[in-house]
Amino acid sequence: MDWVLSLPADVHLEHLLALVGAVVAAALATRLVRAIAPRVDLVSRPKGERWSQAPTPLGGGVALMVVLAPGLWLLSPDLLVGALIVHALGLVDDKRNLSPPVKLVFQTVAACLVVAAPLGGGGLLGPGATPGLAGLPQALVPLGPVFVAIPVTIAFYVGVANSVNLLDNMDGSAAGVTAVSAAFIYLLATGGDAAEAPLGVAAAVTAGAALGFLTQNFPPARIFMGDAGSLLLGFVLAGLALRLPPEPGASPAQRLAVMAFVIGAPLFDTALVWVTRTNARRPFLLGGRDHTTHRLMALGLSPRRTLLVVYGVAAALGGVALAVDRGGAGLAVVASVAGGVVLVLLGVFLGQVPVYRTAEGALAPTQARHPALLYAFELAVDVAALSACWLGAYAIRFDGEDLAFYLRASALPALPVVIAAKVSVLLLLGLYRGFWRTVRFADVARIAQAVLLGSVLVVVVATLLTRFENYSRGVFAIDGLLSLVAIVASRSALRLFRGALARLMDHTRAAVLVGPDGLRALAEEAAAAERLVVAAVVAPTGPEAVVAAARAHGAQVALVGPPLGDDDPQVAALRAAGVEVRRLRAVLE
Numbered sequence: 057m058d059w060v061l062s063l064p065a066d067v068h069l070e071h072l073l074a075l076v077g078a079v080v081a082a083a084l085a086t087r088l089v090r091a092i093a094p095r096v097d098l099v100s101r102p103k104g105e106r107w108s109q110a111p112t113p114l115g116g117g118v119a120l121m122v123v124l125a126p127g128l129w130l131l132s133p134d135l136l137v138g139a140l141i142v143h144a145l146g147l148v149d150d151k152r153n154l155s156p157p158v159k160l161v162f163q164t165v166a167a168c169l170v171v172a173a174p175l176g177g178g179g180l181l182g183p184g185a186t187p188g189l190a191g192l193p194q195a196l197v198p199l200g201p202v203f204v205a206i207p208v209t210i211a212f213y214v215g216v217a218n219s220v221n222l223l224d225n226m227d228g229s230a231a232g233v234t235a236v237s238a239a240f241i242y243l244l245a246t247g248g249d250a251a252e253a254p255l256g257v258a259a260a261v262t263a264g265a266a267l268g269f270l271t272q273n274f275p276p277a278r279i280f281m282g283d284a285g286s287l288l289l290g291f292v293l294a295g296l297a298l299r300l301p302p303e304p305g306a307s308p309a310q311r312l313a314v315m316a317f318v319i320g321a322p323l324f325d326t327a328l329v330w331v332t333r334t335n336a337r338r339p340f341l342l343g344g345r346d347h348t349t350h351r352l353m354a355l356g357l358s359p360r361r362t363l364l365v366v367y368g369v370a371a372a373l374g375g376v377a378l379a380v381d382r383g384g385a386g387l388a389v390v391a392s393v394a395g396g397v398v399l400v401l402l403g404v405f406l407g408q409v410p411v412y413r414t415a416e417g418a419l420a421p422t423q424a425r426h427p428a429l430l431y432a433f434e435l436a437v438d439v440a441a442l443s444a445c446w447l448g449a450y451a452i453r454f455d456g457e458d459l460a461f462y463l464r465a466s467a468l469p470a471l472p473v474v475i476a477a478k479v480s481v482l483l484l485l486g487l488y489r490g491f492w493r494t495v496r497f498a499d500v501a502r503i504a505q506a507v508l509l510g511s512v513l514v515v516v517v518a519t520l521l522t523r524f525e526n527y528s529r530g531v532f533a534i535d536g537l538l539s540l541v542a543i544v545a546s547r548s549a550l551r552l553f554r555g556a557l558a559r560l561m562d563h564t565r566a567a568v569l570v571g572p573d574g575l576r577a578l579a580e581e582a583a584a585a586e587r588l589v590v591a592a593v594v595a596p597t598g599p600e601a602v603v604a605a606a607r608a609h610g611a612q613v614a615l616v617g618p619p620l621g622d623d624d625p626q627v628a629a630l631r632a633a634g635v636e637v638r639r640l641r642a643v644l645e
Contacts, residue, residue, distance in 0.1 A: 082268025085119035117285025127261030146284030167213035220290030240374030393444035430490035478510035571617025599629035
């Protein structure tokens with residue numbers, strides 16, 4: 057855990073002044089723009105995909121640009137020029153609604169200018185630079201040779217800019233997430249062995265500018281940043297992340313993971329929207345209330361608590377980035393895999409929330425277009441988790457040169473055998489269901505049995521092939537414990553997410569119990585833990601009657617008791633009507 061001690065003991069005075077100055081300047085500039093915007097008709101009118109119900113001044117991006125400019129100039133004049141181009145593009149889009157191709161082309165041009173660095177003296181066209189690959193700046197995505205890294209870096213700028221733009225779908229979302237990500241970029245830039253003071257100042261200014269704007273944008277927002285602000289913040293975040301100094305000995309994969317996690321919140325939201333819209337056969341560029349924030353609101357969270365959850369996710373991902381950057385090879389692998397697994401499970405959980413409506417206006421039930429994908433996700437999570445547990449066991453058992461030796465001698469060669477043995481036993485014991493709503497004690501016992509049998513198989517193979525040479529009994533014990541915890545946690549994640557969010561809800565939701573009246577007392581006690589109120593008991597007398605009763609009581613959830621099964625027409629009718637169906641046994645456990 058030495059990486060924790062490497063964080064800055066205190067904030068440097070110049071960085072503190074930059075942060076405070078940016079907060080104050082952004083707050084004052086935002087107030088000024090808020091007063092001027094209506095006079096030049098820079099106003100956002102209510103749209104279906106936003107929560108605002110009244111015309112709201114735009115132009116917050118102008119205030120952000122004014123405050124960001126000094127910090128960007130100190131860090132990289134070429135990044136400032138690219139940011140100005142993207143900001144101007146956003147201003148025009150806020151007034152005229154440019155087409156997607158036009159916006160993407162101009163964003164690409166801005167990214168190309170930054171990558172070529174014509175003002176920095178180190179680019180293809182810089183003063184004294186010799187045309188050729190040798191003059192390219194170092195701020196490239198660490199992926200493959202230079203001729204691959206250049207287009208990937210350009211795409212990275214464009215992708216992150218649009219991800220933050222997509223995240224700007226709710227008051228305070230883009231600004232708050234930017235502030236959190238910039239704060240962790242500051243820690244990464246100043247707290248390690250390869251500190252970068254200019255990057256630290258630019259990150260502090262970015263965080264301060266976002267916080268200053270947030271004083272006027274936190275729900276209920278009094279001004280919006282518009283595309284001129286959201287595209288700008290995304291472009292700047294991409295530039296800051298690309299310039300993070302690698303720790304001594306860090307691999308390209310480690311650097312790539314740090315970049316991805318530190319700005320992971322907007323990337324996650326974009327991936328969630330793309331997957332769910334593709335599954336629902338909806339155009340990706342079509343706006344809608346299907347983002348992370350919208351889905352959290354649909355689960356019953358207030359706007360402010362929704363933002364706190366989103367900020368918390370951004371902070372957690374920033375913590376993963378710190379662990380990957382400072383924790384050495386072992387912790388980097390475990391942290392990366394754990395962070396990725398949690399994001400996948402969170403995506404599956406949020407993807408199940410009904411947000412699309414039918415032509416009649418009812419919420420359409422969420423159904424996987426390709427049901428096998430849920431099994432694929434489950435298997436992918438297991439493979440990643442089991443790999444991390446196996447390598448993590450070695451990292452716990454050994455360190456230094458011993459760790460490097462055993463990784464080469466046994467850990468990596470045996471990894472395919474470990475994965476194959478354990479997933480085969482999990483399949484044999486019926487532990488692949490695709491979507492786990494609950495985990496019983498019997499399931500935990502079977503998971504423990506699967507982990508034990510899988511470990512025994514690996515021991516047998518290792519003994520037959522190598523006579524157990526370079527293997528450690530301690531590693532197998534640690535790996536077994538970690539694997540048990542990881543598999544149980546992955547199977548329990550969806551219910552854990554639901555329970556955690558239930559405690560954050562500001563209001564309860566109405567539910568109807570479909571089944572015998574005698575179950576009511578038992579159901580009410582269990583439902584209260586999930587912020588549900590049983591509004592009525594409905595006798596299972598037919599699909600139409602059950603749906604009509606649920607609608608009559610405004611029920612958002614139906615608790616289905618025995619003897620109805622999942623394939624019962626009444627259960628199918630409830631789901632088709634947009635009512636969330638929960639098995640009574642799942643609620644009671």
